[in-house]
Amino acid sequence: MSAFTVGSILMGTTRPQEMREWYCRVLAPGHTGEGPIDLGGMLLVIDQRDDVAPVNLEPGRMILNFHVEDIDAVAEHMREAGVNWTVPVEDRAMGRFGTFADPDGNLLQIIQFAPDAHAAIA
Template identity: 40%
Template sequence: MSVRLGSVVLGSVDPERLAGWYRAVVGLGDGGELAGGGRLIFDRRADVGPAAGEPGRVLINLYVDDLAAVAARLTGLGVDWVRPVEAFPPGLISTVRDPDGNLVQFVELAVR
């Protein structure tokens, strides 16, 4: 059996704002496509609040080739840093908070 992740749906009271942030921060395509495959989908939901109640419940991990360059770009965009770039066993990691309070981690693996 072969299973692969196709997309992640992010429910929001303001999906347009959230999608705009992801387009600016990670360069999503118009259909929510990520450069390495997969999609982020933004859905207006009446059953969620304006901010994630438990932001650590689901972590969105985005893999990058050069975390230092990504971090410099993110800093220039004024993101809300939760965890600065630091080493962890597989490589480098950092975490930011999106406008709805979801945690987004950028990961650079040491061995690819």
Template identity: 40%
Template structure:
């Protein structure tokens, strides 16, 4: 029996063009494609789909329910790009035992974590 695989998440927005532009500028996806109805942004085999919806508000009323975690090679560089884009921060960049973490708020109010794991932290996770 094949294992279930999580491959994507859909972010609904009243302003999908603005949301897409933020993710492209901030996180430089390896895939950036427009479909007929939605944008597809690829991040290492996982996809963020951004679609227009009229049955939602302009901002996420409970952004703590789902956080998008992006592991990056250079958290400081990503934070600089986000700062240049005028991003609001829930939590600024901090060092947690050698790993770097920050939580940004995207244009729709969703929480987006930027994570740069230390080699020691990664090894411990892989060891289980």
């Protein structure tokens, strides 16, 4: 059996319109229309839910990572979009990482791996 491909993520929230606007502004500024938001081939579906807390009480449980080629340019866009950084972009052994939170407190990261990082992982 081959590995599965992530096609979409369903995000439950008590404030779907605010979350949708945030995700479009920060991660998909060219996105228009309703429906799923395309995040580089993975679709984000934001859904109104009454069975979740207004803020994620355990944000480190799952972190959504975005691999980027120019982390400084991406970080500048995010600063201009008003991102709440939990860990500003920093150098680590495998490359450069920055961690931020969405309005519900879910954690996301941008990562620019060092050129030899993938070889080290393998």
